[in-house]
Amino acid sequence: MLKPGKTTLFRSLALLAVAMPAAAAAQITDDGLLHEAVGAPDNWHLSGSVRARYEAIDGQFREEAVNRDRVLALRTTLLAEYDAGPVRLGAEFHDACAYLQRRGSSVGTDVVNALEFSQYYAQGDLGEALGSGSTSYLKAGRMTMQLGSERLVARQGFRTSVTSFTGLRLTREGEDGREFVAFWTLPAVRLPTGTTAIRRNRPQWDRENTDL
Known part of the structure; x- marks a missing residue:
């Protein structure tokens, strides 16, 4: 059994103290308790969530993984x-960690x-540039x-x-x-990928490449 280190626990508890609970599938977009608690002005939008979940499996179907x-x-x-005004600047930080799993x-x-930025962007309001009565914006x-049924492009809620x-x-x-939505993007490759690094919740910046 892997016991969480003091640094990792402190990190999670510190974030827990300032973030509000939210449903697993909720999008992090609306102002909430955190925004009100810090007295943020109207042109700032602050929100957050904390989720803890315990899972167990008996009769593992993956050949190379531990059975239980x-x-x-x-x-x-x-x-x-x-x-x-015409431009919005945003950043979202997330920390996804796992404890108590067995070797294998x-x-x-x-x-x-662990310790990753899932979003950092600038969004410009284009107004009616693409047609009278329309509203358009460009995010970079x-x-x-x-998108759509979320089968191909989604922000997963359960994972x-x-x-x-x-x-x-x-x-x-x-x-x-x-x-109408048009996009040109590179999916971020989640890191690290090594078994030991994953078991130890080792932080490593995600990155993109032109292969995807």
Whole structure:
């Protein structure tokens, strides 16, 4: 059994003290208790969430993994967005860690992604540049996305780690409620990938490459 280190526990508890609980599938977008607690001005949007989940499996179906396993998965997120009028600047930090799993566990980067920025972006308001009565904006940087049925592009709610994309996204919203979205992005590759590093919740910055 792997026991969490003091540094990691302190990190999680410190974030827990300032973040508000949220549903697993909730998007981190609206102002909430954190925004009110720090007395943030109206042009700032602050929110966060903390989730703890215990999972166990008996009769492992993965050949190379231990037959019986368990994990305590913790996820903490904090979002800050500054509205400067035609431009918005935002950043979201998340800490996804796992504890109590056995050696040979199947826990991977879908659960562990410690001390990472899932979003940092600039968003520009284009107004009616793409048609009268429409509202358009362009977002650039690292971001999370949810499109359509979310089968291909989504911000997963059940999984502990977060899927991010780096690039450009153009959105046009028409008067009839229809929305047009165009994007060019590189999926962020979650790191680390080594078994030992994952078991120890070792931080390593995610990165993109042109292969995806």
